[in-house]
Amino acid sequence: MRISQLTLRQFRNYPKAHFQFSPGTNVIVGQNANGKTNLIEAIYLLSVAKSFRTRINTEMVMFDTSFAKIEGDVDAHSRHYHLEMVLSQEGKRAKVNGHEMTKSSDFVGIINVVVFTPDDLFLIKGSPRERRRFMDIELSKLSNSYLYHFNQFSHLLKERNLYLKSEKIDPVYLDVLTSQLVDEQLILIARRESFVSKLNVEAQKAYARIASQKESMTVTYQSGFDLTASDLRQSLMHTYAHDRERDIRFGMTHHGIHKDDLMIALNEREAHLYASQGQQRSIVLALKIALLQLIFDEIGEYPILLLDDVLSELDDRRKTMLLDLLNDKIQTFITTTSLEGLSHQVISRAYKIEIRNRKESR
Known part of the structure; x- marks a missing residue:
């Protein structure tokens, strides 16, 4: 999986720019606010049709212009694709090989990326909410059917919540909405459970390589439903029946996958409470490494790896461990303000891109 070239027009601080890339490691060097992260963000947008920095499209459009355009040539799944995305106040428009995509699920995941x-x-x-978003983005990149069912669920949840606020509730219609909501959730729960189970296995392996053998991490899926029930559909319907009066009283759906979470633990204790800053960085690094392998196992190709200013945040041991992973099978983009202190052979062999004098206008 590779991106060979990228063209930006009125995107962030780039009036117009064209980049060509190596199929191996690419190091993007430049001072802060010169546009290194913007380049990484553009590649990410071509993968998931979203930014990892903002949810507001117009923030990515250059000041005093009406739209931004990103184009990229990529090779994935033994095919060549020309991807385009236009951002404006009206929203996003995406094209694949010149054909406009009417559904985001037809665009997302053509190329797969992991950003750190x-x-x-x-x-x-x-x-x-942030951990759910992580799950949903990664699953959407792996399966456009997941994104389709997630969009269906989101639409039904919104419709049910609006109906719960009605002055008069028809119990039959509410049952229909609830039944449809349950059916979508059964699909999504199964996908989430499977994904988290595989992620946990790979993350444990990665963490064992990064950290002390005396430490272990786990990632588990947390649902508000009893997932051990012999008849899960019946169990979900029973939960909604039990919640009906409360849902109507408050005008909202209290149970559902929109309340799910990931439990990330270190030595069986909640990492956000008990892990040090260094241990937390090791856990996140392990999760990102796990994603590389998980995606390869699922689709048969390694994703593109985007490392945005993270080497400066890692100690020498973690930095070396991460760079040792990089090989010709993984196209990688690394942003840094300086090459000083980056003596690893991966860096010395890498294709260098220097970004200069492109100050942010926002």
């Missing part, structure tokens, strides 16, 4: 940034400690320190 200093802000990724939110996976441990952040809210359950």
Whole structure:
């Protein structure tokens, strides 16, 4: 899986720019606020149609312009693709080989990327919403059917919540909405359980290589439903029947996968409470390494790896361990303000891209 070239127009601080990349390791060097992360962000957008920095499209459009455009040539799944994305106040438009995509599920995951940034400690320190978002993005990249069912669930949840606020509730119609909501959740729960189980196995292996053998980490899926029930559909319907009066009284759906979480533990204790800053960084690094292997196992190709200013955040041991993983099978992009102190052979052989004098306008 490779991206060979990228063209940016009115994206962030790039009026117009064209980049060509090595199929191996690419090191992007430049001072802060010159646009290194913006380049990484553009590649990420071509994978998931979302930014890892903002949820507001117009923040990515250059000041005093009406739209931003990203184009990339990629090779994935033994095919060549020309991907385009336009961002504006009206939203996002995506094209694949010149054909406009009407559904995001037809665009997301054509190329698969794993991004690692200093802000990724939110996976441990952040809210359950952030960890759910992590799950949903990774699963959507692996399966466009997951994204389809997730969008269906989100639509039904919104519709049910609106109906719960109605002055008069028809119990038959509410049952229909609830039944449809349950059916979508059964699909998504199964996918989430499987994903987290595989992620846990790979993350434990990675953490054992990074940290002391006396330490161990686990990742488990936490649901508000009893997932051990012999008839899960009946169990979910029973939960909603039990919650009906409360849901109507508050005008919202209290149970569902929109309340799920990941439990990340170190030595069987919650990592956000008991792990040190260094241990938390090791856990996040292990999760990212686990994703590389998990994605390869699922689709038969390694994803593109985006390392945004993380080498400066890692100690020498973790830095060396991460760079040792990189090989010709994984196209990698590393951003850094300086090559000083990066003496690893991967860096010395890498293709260098220097970004200069592109100050942010926002």
